[in-house]
Amino acid sequence: SQTIHQWPATLVQPVGSPLSLECTVEGTSNPNLYWYRQAAGRGLQLLFYSVGIGQISSEVPQNLSASRPQDRQFILSSKKLLLSDSGFYLCAWSVPLEQFFGPGTRLTVL
Amino acid sequence: DAKTTQPTSMDCAEGRAANLPCNHSTISGNEYVYWYRQIHSQGPQYIIHGLKNNETNEMASLIITEDRKSSTLILPHATLRDTAVYYCIVRVGDKIIFGKGTRLHILP
Numbered sequence: 520s521q522t523i524h525q526w527p528a529t530l531v532q533p534v535g536s537p538l539s540l541e542c543t544v545e546g547t548s549n550p551n552l553y554w555y556r557q558a559a560g561r562g563l564q565l566l567f568y569s570v571g572i573g574q575i576s577s578e579v580p581q582n583l584s585a586s587r588p589q590d591r592q593f594i595l596s597s598k599k600l601l602l603s604d605s606g607f608y609l610c611a612w613s614v615p616l617e618q619f620f621g622p623g624t625r626l627t628v629l
Numbered sequence: 630d631a632k633t634t635q636p637t638s639m640d641c642a643e644g645r646a647a648n649l650p651c652n653h654s655t656i657s658g659n660e661y662v663y664w665y666r667q668i669h670s671q672g673p674q675y676i677i678h679g680l681k682n683n684e685t686n687e688m689a690s691l692i693i694t695e696d697r698k699s700s701t702l703i704l705p706h707a708t709l710r711d712t713a714v715y716y717c718i719v720r721v722g723d724k725i726i727f728g729k730g731t732r733l734h735i736l737p
Contacts, residue, residue, distance in 0.1 A: 551723050563673065563716075563727040570723050578724075609672050611725075616661065618725055620672035 522546055525610050525621040532628055538583075538597040540624050542610030545591065550612040552593040554585055555620075557607040569593060600628045632656065632719040638732040647704040649731050651717030654698040661720050662693060664702045666713040667730070673716065676702065707735050 522545040554566040565578045567585035605628045610621040634652045641647040665673040677691045684691045690703040716730040
Protein backbone atom coordinates (compact mmCIF):
# COMPACT_ATOMS: atom_id res chain seq x y z
CA SER A 520 0.00 0.00 0.00
CA GLN A 521 1.03 3.57 -0.50
CA THR A 522 2.53 5.49 2.41
CA ILE A 523 3.74 9.04 2.71
CA HIS A 524 6.21 10.14 5.37
CA GLN A 525 6.91 13.66 6.56
CA TRP A 526 9.31 14.80 9.22
CA PRO A 527 9.61 16.34 11.61
CA ALA A 528 6.07 16.42 12.96
CA THR A 529 6.64 19.72 14.74
CA LEU A 530 9.37 22.31 14.46
CA VAL A 531 10.15 25.59 16.19
CA GLN A 532 12.67 27.80 14.44
CA PRO A 533 13.93 31.36 14.97
CA VAL A 534 13.41 34.03 12.34
CA GLY A 535 16.26 34.03 9.85
CA SER A 536 17.18 30.39 10.34
CA PRO A 537 17.19 27.85 7.48
CA LEU A 538 14.53 25.22 6.92
CA SER A 539 14.48 21.76 5.39
CA LEU A 540 11.35 19.61 5.42
CA GLU A 541 11.46 16.20 3.85
CA CYS A 542 8.71 14.08 2.34
CA THR A 543 9.07 10.54 1.03
CA VAL A 544 6.53 8.27 -0.61
CA GLU A 545 6.43 4.49 -0.64
CA GLY A 546 4.45 2.07 -2.73
CA THR A 547 4.10 4.07 -5.92
CA SER A 548 6.23 5.10 -8.86
CA ASN A 549 6.49 8.41 -10.64
CA PRO A 550 3.87 10.20 -8.56
CA ASN A 551 3.13 13.89 -8.78
CA LEU A 552 4.26 15.47 -5.52
CA TYR A 553 2.91 18.59 -3.83
CA TRP A 554 3.72 20.93 -0.96
CA TYR A 555 0.85 22.84 0.64
CA ARG A 556 0.85 25.31 3.52
CA GLN A 557 -2.03 26.02 5.84
CA ALA A 558 -1.79 29.10 8.06
CA ALA A 559 -3.73 29.02 11.32
CA GLY A 560 -7.46 29.05 10.61
CA ARG A 561 -6.95 29.30 6.87
CA GLY A 562 -7.32 27.07 3.83
CA LEU A 563 -4.68 25.03 2.03
CA GLN A 564 -2.34 26.99 -0.21
CA LEU A 565 -0.51 25.14 -2.97
CA LEU A 566 3.19 26.08 -2.81
CA PHE A 567 4.95 23.73 -5.23
CA TYR A 568 4.23 20.69 -7.31
CA SER A 569 6.45 18.31 -9.23
CA VAL A 570 5.64 15.93 -12.04
CA GLY A 571 9.08 14.30 -12.08
CA ILE A 572 12.65 14.33 -10.80
CA GLY A 573 14.11 17.82 -10.98
CA GLN A 574 10.83 19.31 -12.26
CA ILE A 575 9.38 21.90 -9.88
CA SER A 576 6.50 24.30 -10.48
CA SER A 577 6.14 27.20 -8.08
CA GLU A 578 2.70 28.56 -7.39
CA VAL A 579 3.44 31.39 -4.99
CA PRO A 580 6.51 33.68 -5.06
CA GLN A 581 8.13 33.59 -1.62
CA ASN A 582 11.31 32.77 0.21
CA LEU A 583 10.72 29.02 -0.03
CA SER A 584 12.08 26.57 -2.57
CA ALA A 585 11.50 22.92 -3.37
CA SER A 586 13.59 20.15 -4.83
CA ARG A 587 12.96 16.62 -5.98
CA PRO A 588 16.28 14.77 -5.99
CA GLN A 589 14.69 11.32 -6.28
CA ASP A 590 11.43 9.99 -7.70
CA ARG A 591 9.79 9.60 -4.30
CA GLN A 592 11.48 12.37 -2.34
CA PHE A 593 10.32 15.97 -2.14
CA ILE A 594 12.11 18.60 -0.06
CA LEU A 595 10.92 22.05 1.00
CA SER A 596 13.62 24.53 1.96
CA SER A 597 14.26 28.08 2.99
CA LYS A 598 17.51 29.95 3.52
CA LYS A 599 15.98 32.44 5.97
CA LEU A 600 12.63 31.90 7.64
CA LEU A 601 10.14 34.70 8.14
CA LEU A 602 7.48 34.96 10.83
CA SER A 603 4.87 34.55 8.09
CA ASP A 604 6.28 31.12 7.24
CA SER A 605 4.62 29.67 10.34
CA GLY A 606 1.96 27.13 9.48
CA PHE A 607 1.05 23.54 8.83
CA TYR A 608 3.00 22.11 5.89
CA LEU A 609 1.52 19.18 4.05
CA CYS A 610 3.11 16.97 1.45
CA ALA A 611 0.86 15.08 -0.93
CA TRP A 612 1.25 12.68 -3.79
CA SER A 613 -1.04 11.89 -6.66
CA VAL A 614 -1.38 9.57 -9.58
CA PRO A 615 -4.26 9.92 -11.98
CA LEU A 616 -7.53 10.09 -10.05
CA GLU A 617 -6.01 9.73 -6.57
CA GLN A 618 -4.31 12.14 -4.17
CA PHE A 619 -3.19 11.41 -0.63
CA PHE A 620 -1.70 13.61 2.07
CA GLY A 621 1.03 13.09 4.61
CA PRO A 622 0.66 13.75 8.33
CA GLY A 623 2.06 17.27 8.06
CA THR A 624 4.71 19.34 9.82
CA ARG A 625 3.64 22.12 12.13
CA LEU A 626 6.21 24.91 11.87
CA THR A 627 6.37 27.80 14.31
CA VAL A 628 8.74 30.64 13.52
CA LEU A 629 9.57 32.83 16.53
CA ASP B 630 -7.52 30.14 -8.17
CA ALA B 631 -9.90 27.38 -7.15
CA LYS B 632 -12.58 26.60 -9.73
CA THR B 633 -15.21 25.83 -7.09
CA THR B 634 -17.43 27.78 -4.73
CA GLN B 635 -18.92 26.38 -1.55
CA PRO B 636 -20.89 27.79 1.37
CA THR B 637 -18.66 28.89 4.21
CA SER B 638 -20.41 26.80 6.84
CA MET B 639 -23.33 24.45 7.39
CA ASP B 640 -25.04 22.77 10.31
CA CYS B 641 -26.55 19.29 10.34
CA ALA B 642 -28.26 17.33 13.10
CA GLU B 643 -26.59 14.12 14.16
CA GLY B 644 -28.14 11.11 12.42
CA ARG B 645 -29.51 13.15 9.54
CA ALA B 646 -28.12 13.33 6.03
CA ALA B 647 -25.65 16.14 5.41
CA ASN B 648 -25.88 17.59 1.91
CA LEU B 649 -22.91 19.77 0.95
CA PRO B 650 -23.26 21.73 -2.30
CA CYS B 651 -20.50 22.83 -4.64
CA ASN B 652 -20.61 24.99 -7.75
CA HIS B 653 -18.08 24.42 -10.54
CA SER B 654 -19.65 26.21 -13.48
CA THR B 655 -16.39 26.45 -15.49
CA ILE B 656 -15.58 22.75 -15.32
CA SER B 657 -14.25 21.20 -18.52
CA GLY B 658 -15.42 17.93 -19.99
CA ASN B 659 -12.49 15.84 -18.79
CA GLU B 660 -12.07 17.36 -15.34
CA TYR B 661 -13.01 15.33 -12.30
CA VAL B 662 -14.71 16.59 -9.16
CA TYR B 663 -13.02 15.54 -5.92
CA TRP B 664 -14.14 15.84 -2.33
CA TYR B 665 -11.82 15.89 0.68
CA ARG B 666 -12.33 16.68 4.31
CA GLN B 667 -9.96 17.99 6.93
CA ILE B 668 -10.52 17.28 10.58
CA HIS B 669 -8.84 19.75 12.88
CA SER B 670 -5.02 19.55 12.89
CA GLN B 671 -4.89 16.66 10.44
CA GLY B 672 -4.08 16.39 6.74
CA PRO B 673 -6.95 16.27 4.26
CA GLN B 674 -8.65 12.93 3.76
CA TYR B 675 -9.91 11.81 0.38
CA ILE B 676 -13.65 11.08 0.32
CA ILE B 677 -14.86 10.50 -3.22
CA HIS B 678 -14.50 11.66 -6.80
CA GLY B 679 -16.57 11.59 -9.98
CA LEU B 680 -16.72 12.70 -13.60
CA LYS B 681 -20.30 12.45 -14.85
CA ASN B 682 -22.11 9.66 -13.07
CA ASN B 683 -23.20 9.66 -9.47
CA GLU B 684 -20.82 7.78 -7.23
CA THR B 685 -21.17 6.05 -3.87
CA ASN B 686 -18.66 4.52 -1.51
CA GLU B 687 -18.56 3.55 2.15
CA MET B 688 -18.14 7.17 3.22
CA ALA B 689 -20.46 9.19 1.04
CA SER B 690 -22.40 9.69 -2.17
CA LEU B 691 -21.60 12.20 -4.88
CA ILE B 692 -24.39 13.59 -7.03
CA ILE B 693 -23.27 15.49 -10.14
CA THR B 694 -25.79 17.49 -12.14
CA GLU B 695 -26.30 16.58 -15.78
CA ASP B 696 -24.61 19.79 -16.97
CA ARG B 697 -21.75 19.09 -14.49
CA LYS B 698 -21.85 22.66 -13.22
CA SER B 699 -22.56 21.64 -9.66
CA SER B 700 -22.42 18.67 -7.35
CA THR B 701 -23.56 17.60 -3.89
CA LEU B 702 -21.72 15.48 -1.39
CA ILE B 703 -24.09 13.46 0.79
CA LEU B 704 -23.11 11.99 4.14
CA PRO B 705 -26.11 9.73 4.71
CA HIS B 706 -26.08 9.51 8.51
CA ALA B 707 -23.92 12.26 9.94
CA THR B 708 -22.12 11.66 13.23
CA LEU B 709 -20.18 14.02 15.46
CA ARG B 710 -16.97 12.63 13.94
CA ASP B 711 -18.01 14.07 10.59
CA THR B 712 -17.41 17.59 11.90
CA ALA B 713 -14.72 18.93 9.56
CA VAL B 714 -13.99 21.29 6.70
CA TYR B 715 -15.12 19.76 3.41
CA TYR B 716 -13.34 20.73 0.21
CA CYS B 717 -14.73 20.35 -3.28
CA ILE B 718 -11.98 20.42 -5.90
CA VAL B 719 -11.86 20.38 -9.67
CA ARG B 720 -8.54 18.99 -10.72
CA VAL B 721 -6.93 21.05 -13.49
CA GLY B 722 -4.24 18.87 -14.98
CA ASP B 723 -1.41 18.35 -12.50
CA LYS B 724 -2.43 21.24 -10.26
CA ILE B 725 -4.74 20.46 -7.36
CA ILE B 726 -5.93 23.69 -5.80
CA PHE B 727 -8.10 23.85 -2.70
CA GLY B 728 -10.72 26.51 -2.14
CA LYS B 729 -11.92 27.62 1.26
CA GLY B 730 -14.24 24.68 1.80
CA THR B 731 -17.37 24.31 3.92
CA ARG B 732 -17.09 24.01 7.67
CA LEU B 733 -19.66 21.37 8.62
CA HIS B 734 -20.92 21.37 12.19
CA ILE B 735 -22.74 18.26 13.33
CA LEU B 736 -25.16 19.15 16.12
CA PRO B 737 -25.92 16.58 18.83
